Amino acid sequence: xxxxQTILITGGTGSWGYELTRRLLTYQPKEIRVFSRSEDAQVRxxxxxxxNPLLKFVIGDVRDFQAVTxxxxxxxxxxxxxxxxxxxxxxxxxxxxxxxxxxGTEHIIRASILHGVEKVxxxxxxxxxxxxNLYGLTKAIGEKLITQANxxxxxxxxxxxxxxxxxxxxxxxxxxxxxxxxEGKDVTLTSQSMTRFFLTVSDSIDLLVKxxxxxxxxxxxxxxxxxxxxxxxxxxxxxxFSQTEVNIQEVGVRLGEKLHEALLTKYESxxxxxxxxxxxxxxxxHLDVSDFPQYKDLPKVALEEYESTxxxxxxxxxxxxxxxxxxxx
Numbered sequence: 001x002x003x004x005q006t007i008l009i010t011g012g013t014g015s016w017g018y019e020l021t022r023r024l025l026t027y028q029p030k031e032i033r034v035f036s037r038s039e040d041a042q043v044r045x046x047x048x049x050x051x052n053p054l055l056k057f058v059i060g061d062v063r064d065f066q067a068v069t070x071x072x073x074x075x076x077x078x079x080x081x082x083x084x085x086x087x088x089x090x091x092x093x094x095x096x097x098x099x100x101x102x103x104g105t106e107h108i109i110r111a112s113i114l115h116g117v118e119k120v121x122x123x124x125x126x127x128x129x130x131x132x133n134l135y136g137l138t139k140a141i142g143e144k145l146i147t148q149a150n151x152x153x154x155x156x157x158x159x160x161x162x163x164x165x166x167x168x169x170x171x172x173x174x175x176x177x178x179x180x181x182x183e184g185k186d187v188t189l190t191s192q193s194m195t196r197f198f199l200t201v202s203d204s205i206d207l208l209v210k211x212x213x214x215x216x217x218x219x220x221x222x223x224x225x226x227x228x229x230x231x232x233x234x235x236x237x238x239x240x241f242s243q244t245e246v247n248i249q250e251v252g253v254r255l256g257e258k259l260h261e262a263l264l265t266k267y268e269s270x271x272x273x274x275x276x277x278x279x280x281x282x283x284x285x286h287l288d289v290s291d292f293p294q295y296k297d298l299p300k301v302a303l304e305e306y307e308s309t310x311x312x313x314x315x316x317x318x319x320x321x322x323x324x325x326x327x328x329x
Contacts, residue, residue: 005030007032010104018045030054035062044324069111072112091133121212122146133257161223162209162221163207178241186247198233222306262308
C-alpha cells in the first residue's frame with residue numbers, strides 16, 4: 001500500500017522513526033519525509049541510512065503550522081510520532097507539553113485536510129487511559145482530536161494507535177538501568193510494586209503499519225502486549241550485565257507517575273473488538289459496528305479492562321523478550 005507513495009513522519013529522528021523508516025523503505029515508497037526539530041539528529045540519521053535518496057529531511061516543529069503545512073504538500077500518509085513524552089518534564093513545563101502534544105496534533109490535522117492526505121496515523125500511549133498526569137491528558141486530548149477529525153473531511157482518514165513502553169527507546173528504562181549496572185551503581189527503582197506494558201520497537205511498527213493498512217477512520221488500535229513488574233525487569237538486567245554487586249534502591253514514585261497502566265477501560269471495552277490474536281480495535285462510542293463493515297464479524301473483546309497487573313511475565317519470560325528485542329546479545 002505504500003509503494004510509490006509519499007510519506008511524512010513527524011518526530012522521525014526518534015527510536016520509532018528509525019524503525020518505521022526501515023520498514024517503510026521495504027515497500028518502495030516514492031519519498032519518506034523525516035520531519036523533526038534537531039539538525040544534529042537528522043544528520044546522524046542521514047548517515048545511518050547511507051544517504052538514501054528516498055529520504056528527505058525537513059527541519060521543523062509541529063508547533064509551527066506553516067512548517068507543518070509545507071511538509072504535508074503532496075503527502076499520501078502521515079505518521080504523527082512527534083511528542084513531548086517524559087512525564088516529569090511535562091508536569092514541570094505544562095505549557096510546552098500542551099503546545100507540542102495538543103496544538104501540534106491540531107496542526108497535523110488541519111494541514112492534512114488542507115492537502116488531501118489519504119490517512120493520518122497518530123501515536124498515542126497507555127498513559128492516555130484514565131490519565132493522572134499532564135502527558136497522559138495531552139495524549140488523551142490528541143486521541144479525541146484525531147477521532148473527531150474524521151468528521152471534518154471526506155477524504156482524509158484519521159486513526160490512533162495506543163502502545164505501552166517500547167523497549168530500548170531514547171530515555172526509557174532498559175538503557176537507563178543498563179547504564180547504571182555497567183557503571184556499578186545501584187539501580188534506582190521508583191517502586192517495587194510498579195508494573196508496565198512492554199513491547200519491542202518492531203512490534204510497535206507492526207501496530208502502526210496494521211493500523212495504516214486496515215483502518216477506515218476513527219478507530220484506536222491497541223496491541224496485546226506483555227506486562228511485568230519493573231523490579232523483575234531490573235533483576236533480569238542485573239543478572240545479565242552486572243560485574244560487581246548491584247542492589248536495587250527504591251527512590252519513590254515520580255511526579256505524575258502511576259503504579260500501574262491500562263490500555264483499555266471498562267467503558268471502552270463495550271465498543272471494542274478483537275482483531276486477529278494480537279490486536280484490539282476501539283471504535284468511536286457514538287457509532288455502531290455496522291458503520292465499519294470490515295469489522296462486523298469480529299468478536300467483542302472478552303476483557304472488561306486491560307491493565308498492566310494482568311498476566312505478569314516471569315523473569316524467564318522477561319529475559320526472552322529482551323533477547324527478542326536485541327538487548328541481551
